[in-house]
Amino acid sequence: MNATAVTADTAVRTATIALVGQPNVGKSTVFNMLTGLNQHVGNWPGKTVERRTGTFEHRGVRVDIIDLPGTYCLTAASPEERITRDYIIQNRPDVVIAVLNASSLERNLYLVTELLALPAPLVIGLNMVDVARDEGFEIEPRVLSAAIGVPVIAMTASRGQGVRELIDAAVDIVQQGPSQEPSRPEIREDHREVMAQLLDLVGPYVPAAYPPDWITLKLLEGDEEITTLMRAALPAEVQTQVQALLRRHEDALIAVATGRYDWIRRMTRAALKRPRAGHITLTLRLDSVATHPFGGLVVLAVVLALVFGLTYTVGAPLQGWLADRLLGTIAAWAGRLLAGGPSWLSGLVIDGILGGVGTVLTFLPILVIFFAAMGFLEDVGYMARAAYVMDRFMHALGLHGKSFIPLFLGFGCNVPAIMGTRMIESARGRLLTIMLAPLVPCTARLAVLTVLAPAFFPEDPTLATWLLTGLPLVVLALGGALVSRVAIRPDDAAFIMELPLYHVPNARTIAILVWVRILAFLKKAGTIILVFSVFVWLLATLPHGDIETSYLAAAGRFLAPAGSLMGLDWRLVVALLASFIAKENSVATLGVLYGVGENTGALVDVLRANLSAASGLAFLVAQMLFIPCVAAVAAVRQETGSWRWALINVAALAVLAFVGGVVAYRLALLFL
Amino acid sequence: MIRDGAVPLSNLGAGESGTVVRLYGGIGLVGRLAALGFTPGATVQVVRNSRFGPLIVSVLDTHIALGRGQAARVYVARRGNPNPR
Numbered sequence: 001m002n003a004t005a006v007t008a009d010t011a012v013r014t015a016t017i018a019l020v021g022q023p024n025v026g027k028s029t030v031f032n033m034l035t036g037l038n039q040h041v042g043n044w045p046g047k048t049v050e051r052r053t054g055t056f057e058h059r060g061v062r063v064d065i066i067d068l069p070g071t072y073c074l075t076a077a078s079p080e081e082r083i084t085r086d087y088i089i090q091n092r093p094d095v096v097i098a099v100l101n102a103s104s105l106e107r108n109l110y111l112v113t114e115l116l117a118l119p120a121p122l123v124i125g126l127n128m129v130d131v132a133r134d135e136g137f138e139i140e141p142r143v144l145s146a147a148i149g150v151p152v153i154a155m156t157a158s159r160g161q162g163v164r165e166l167i168d169a170a171v172d173i174v175q176q177g178p179s180q181e182p183s184r185p186e187i188r189e190d191h192r193e194v195m196a197q198l199l200d201l202v203g204p205y206v207p208a209a210y211p212p213d214w215i216t217l218k219l220l221e222g223d224e225e226i227t228t229l230m231r232a233a234l235p236a237e238v239q240t241q242v243q244a245l246l247r248r249h250e251d252a253l254i255a256v257a258t259g260r261y262d263w264i265r266r267m268t269r270a271a272l273k274r275p276r277a278g279h280i281t282l283t284l285r286l287d288s289v290a291t292h293p294f295g296g297l298v299v300l301a302v303v304l305a306l307v308f309g310l311t312y313t314v315g316a317p318l319q320g321w322l323a324d325r326l327l328g329t330i331a332a333w334a335g336r337l338l339a340g341g342p343s344w345l346s347g348l349v350i351d352g353i354l355g356g357v358g359t360v361l362t363f364l365p366i367l368v369i370f371f372a373a374m375g376f377l378e379d380v381g382y383m384a385r386a387a388y389v390m391d392r393f394m395h396a397l398g399l400h401g402k403s404f405i406p407l408f409l410g411f412g413c414n415v416p417a418i419m420g421t422r423m424i425e426s427a428r429g430r431l432l433t434i435m436l437a438p439l440v441p442c443t444a445r446l447a448v449l450t451v452l453a454p455a456f457f458p459e460d461p462t463l464a465t466w467l468l469t470g471l472p473l474v475v476l477a478l479g480g481a482l483v484s485r486v487a488i489r490p491d492d493a494a495f496i497m498e499l500p501l502y503h504v505p506n507a508r509t510i511a512i513l514v515w516v517r518i519l520a521f522l523k524k525a526g527t528i529i530l531v532f533s534v535f536v537w538l539l540a541t542l543p544h545g546d547i548e549t550s551y552l553a554a555a556g557r558f559l560a561p562a563g564s565l566m567g568l569d570w571r572l573v574v575a576l577l578a579s580f581i582a583k584e585n586s587v588a589t590l591g592v593l594y595g596v597g598e599n600t601g602a603l604v605d606v607l608r609a610n611l612s613a614a615s616g617l618a619f620l621v622a623q624m625l626f627i628p629c630v631a632a633v634a635a636v637r638q639e640t641g642s643w644r645w646a647l648i649n650v651a652a653l654a655v656l657a658f659v660g661g662v663v664a665y666r667l668a669l670l671f672l
Numbered sequence: 673m674i675r676d677g678a679v680p681l682s683n684l685g686a687g688e689s690g691t692v693v694r695l696y697g698g699i700g701l702v703g704r705l706a707a708l709g710f711t712p713g714a715t716v717q718v719v720r721n722s723r724f725g726p727l728i729v730s731v732l733d734t735h736i737a738l739g740r741g742q743a744a745r746v747y748v749a750r751r752g753n754p755n756p757r
Contacts, residue, residue, distance in 0.1 A: 073707035077700040107732040110707050222699040253699055257706035258713070274733070293722045388737045392725030494701055495726050495739030496708065
């Protein structure tokens with residue numbers, strides 16, 4: 001590091017720093033440590049990849065920091081990798097901070113070898129030195145720094161150690177100007193000649209933003225994006241020569257990677273001492289159960305039981321309190337306040353707006369619990385194990401093992417399931433999981449099923465309930481297997497996942513994660529839910545103040561011909577439509593339309609008297625497969641970053657429900 | 673066909689180790705495997721390998737869960753078993 005502070009330009013007042021690192025290095029902890037709640041979470045434009053930015057002050061410099069997606073390398077194979085390298089090349093941050101996990105230093109330095117080829121000064125944050133020490137590694141940061149030629153700061157970010165020094169080093173570079181001459185890895189010896197030839201050929205035509213060395217390297221690696229870029233930039237005759245050269249060296253990718261690991265071995269020779277073989281660590285001991293083919297499933301079942309247990313013992317009472325006590329009090333107060341005014345106004349405020357707010361509020365306890373649980377399991381390192389034991393089953397559905405936990409949470413509520421997909425690294429795997437999540441029967445749908453099944457299947461309502469619960473899951477499995485093969489192909493069907501070392505979770509990281517997710521839900525999904533709730537309430541109320549003559553009923557009558565194909569009359573169609581706000585609404589709506597109010601016993605009797613078993617079956621099938629509730633749609637919109645996927649999801653499920661209803665009705669007419 | 677005696681990594685049982693000889697596959701897969709340390713000459717040890725489902729392989733001080741299909745594309749020269757666990 002340049003210690004001559006004389007040249008320091010203290011006039012520098014702003015800086016942009018990019019955080020990069022492989023997965024499981026504690027990068028988010030570093031980011032949270034620096035920004036606290038001063039952060040913004042969104043999506044990269046047009047992508048389902050999370051984009052986190054924040055600001056903080058350090059030594060009078062206002063630092064804009066961006067947390068780039070975690071990647072093992074910088075090929076163009078995944079959106080995360082493309083985002084990270086494009087950001088560094090196009091936006092040229094003042095400093096790139098590479099966060100490394102000290103307990104797998106060599107593997108982590110692979111990303112550094114890629115970063116050193118890019119045009120940005122580098123600082124290395126050697127994180128988790130405490131874990132590495134426990135594992136038996138001895139690392140000399142100063143020796144490593146001298147070897148590579150960039151600052152290396154030892155840190156234990158989970159305890160706040162070293163974070164300040166890390167930013168000091170970064171701000172030093174900003175103020176003194178980039179003057180790094182780091183050691184850079186070279187391609188394996190037998191390919192140096194080819195590399196030089198290729199550089200001579202393409203060098204003059206490389207677009208200004210890109211370093212020619214890097215372009216050459218990426219061409220040799222066979223990088224599709226760069227190959228396309230250069231095909232456009234090169235004159236035809238040069239392009240022919242380049243192609244011929246590359247064709248003769250198709251194995252160059254391995255030569256590049258081997259060259260990088262040779263460099264890593266040289267850099268760490270003096271700086272790293274590894275533990276003696278046969279050192280049995282805590283992680284090994286825990287994994288002897290947690291990744292066992294059977295033991296692992298038992299552990300997972302216990303973990304999930306605990307999460308759901310927590311939800312029902314803490315979440316459900318809180319939900320009830322929020323809905324009845326808090327909102328009830330506000331509604332009563334609003335009722336008194338509006339008592340003198342027109343009845344439509346108190347209706348709008350109490351049933352429309354407060355009803356919508358209530359819908360949003362009742363999600364909060366369950367969201368907080370699920371996010372906290374997921375954050376804890378992820379931070380402690382267990383999530384990868386759960387993904388490992390479930391991968392063999394999820395694989396058949398075209399899904400990654402990591403999709404299991406979010407989907408399973410969907411039994412509680414689809415909203416945290418959809419939002420929980422954020423921990424799936426593969427962007428397309430995420431999208432596929434998001435699109436399938438609404439097929440997991442949530443508690444609200446199960447409640448409807450439990451109330452109505454006795455009406456249509458008096459002999460054996462339990463069996464009917466089980467079969468109807470299984471139906472959407474079967475559709476989910478078939479849909480996943482089909483969609484992953486034809487439409488949303490996962491980036492690579494490959495299952496390659498690191499099992500990080502277990503470590504003590506950081507409460508602050510989990511708390512911030514929960515806070516950020518909840519805030520995002522309230523701001524984005526909450527608004528949509530509120531607007532739609534009021535809108536559908538208006539449809540169900542206008543123009544005469546009762547649902548029987550409302551626009552919603554008119555829509556139900558309009559759709560009655562389609563409904564009759566499923567054996568449903570307009571009332572049942574309206575009930576389906578009303579369940580868009582919240583699934584449990586279909587029971588309440590049927591109660592109103594059949595004139596029995598909230599008496600579910602009477603509803604069961606009147607439905608049994610009015611409807612055939614075939615119609616009843618068709619209705620329940622359609623209800624189980626019907627479009628997600630507004631909150632789930634809002635969550636899909638929020639997580640995919642566009643209405644497009646939300647609308648596709650709604651359309652697909654509407655068609656599915658209709659087809660399912662028709663098939664069920666026709667089959668039931670034949671057999672029941 | 674395999675003259676150098678290299679076998680797919682998926683053939684190794686738990687506790688067995690080997691030296692990576694070569695990788696098969698498209699640049700996406702080979703690139704990712706290479707980044708994780710599966711380069712020719714690297715030592716790998718199989719930690720778990722049951723009859724179906726992914727393997728767990730130790731490479732460069734890290735445990736990596738590897739799908740059976742991916743593990744079949746990493747060819748290794750089996751090593752003696754100097755330190756059975």
